[in-house]
Amino acid sequence: MHNHQDLLNIVAFIEKYDRFLVLGHVAPDGDCIGSQLALMLFLRRLGKQAEVASVGPFNKNEVKAHEGLFMREITEEWADAAVFIVDCATFERTGFAPFGVEARSIDHHASVEAGAVSGLIDATSPSATLLVQRVIEAFTLGMSEEEAHWLFLGFTTDTGFFRHLRAYSGEHVRQASKLIDLGASPAETFALLEGGYCLRDRQYLGRLLASSQSFFDDKVIIVEDHVQTVKEEGAPSRDSDTLYRLLLSAEATEVVIVLRMDEEQTTVGLRSKDYVDVGTIAQSLGGGGHARASGCTVKSQEHPLADLKEYLLEQIQRQL
Structure with a gap:
């Protein structure tokens, strides 16, 4: 499990700044964009200025339709924002050169690379969105239906719609059930992940x-x-x-x-x-x-x- 102090540090990082840019890795998948969009929406709900950015390409079926939600390059206006890197832990993986006043990562990959940005990193988590969910819950302000939708997309993407979960994963499933109760649709998400092919x-x-x-x-x-x-x-x-x-x-x-x-x-x-x-x-x-x-x-x-x-x-x- 993640270190509780790491979670508290992420909370303090959010409270410290007013403007955030949320990055993900090159060639994003559902877990990547789900983490980015849910975190962006939550930051805005806190009254922060927040945007998402990605170099793409948006090739996977579950992300194609959402390309227009992302900045494709870092404009001067956002060059001094605080930065979140999700579903990876280095600027190199994002395709962007390092920028911003300070950066933190939220990631669930086991490999620790040179240049990794410190933050909330937990290799036992089946998805990055599950870690973003824990960040949102740490504020005890509830969660919006739209946030739940993006978090569920990411969770089901990286778990193969629960197929990759092993024994004793009940806590992960309970976290996912909260998202369904908030309006995330398993049927619609499955259709998004499995459909779209000719x-x-x-x-x-x-x-x-x-x-x-x-x-x-x-x-x-x-x-x-x-x-x-x-x-x-x-x-x-x-x-x-x-x-x-x-x-x-x-x-x-x-x-x-x-x-x-x-x-x-x-x-x-x-x-x-x-x-x-x-x-x-x-x-x-x-x-x-x-x-x-x-x-x-x-x-x-x-x-x-x-x-x-x-x-x-x-x-x-x-x-x-």
Whole structure:
């Protein structure tokens, strides 16, 4: 659990300043924008000036429609505001250069990176929104229905709509139930997370599944997603969550690796089912995340595809 003093420090930080800019990580997901928007709305309810900013891209289906709510660059007007960084802990992860009078982070990722901003960091929390919820509750001023909506979106995004919660997670579920009582809709949120795809998207997902490569008697699956091929065919929407879920549902499979490649870089997505710590593997390549879900981006010139695959398989084999 988080350190109670860290929570008190966040409360004091909010009370200290009147203007806040809330940042999230590059390529935001539902947990990222949910944390940003809920915190922004709460700060405004306290009488503060607050805005959200993100460099994008807003590619994921659950965030596409909300791009217009975010500043895309830091204007001079906001350069001296206090800063919150949510769902990550460094300015580098946000895509913005450091700015502001003072900064604090609210994050649930286990990896501690150089340049991390201090704040409320709890790797036992299944989502960043759950930590933002605790901040809001610390003020004992209640919560708005709109805040509950964004917090529930983030919670369900990072828990796979409760699928990733393990035993003894009752407190997390009780926190989510408060949001439902305040007006968050499980049915509407599920439709937002799972919908929005066309037939071409699903056909492309099928091609990725069919091209997957098996290693160590199906314990490890690698999928190669070539960006240039996607561009030539009209860039279908990628449904990474379903891709990981379907492959990990294979009985023998423990780890799924998705490699998205272009001429300059390769984005590595790592997911494990039960016991392989993919977070440490991503961290060794300059990335980070959780023990069961993590990722990184490497330069193609420094890490040719064949060498990268060999390295990842060696690291996983040590844990199998």
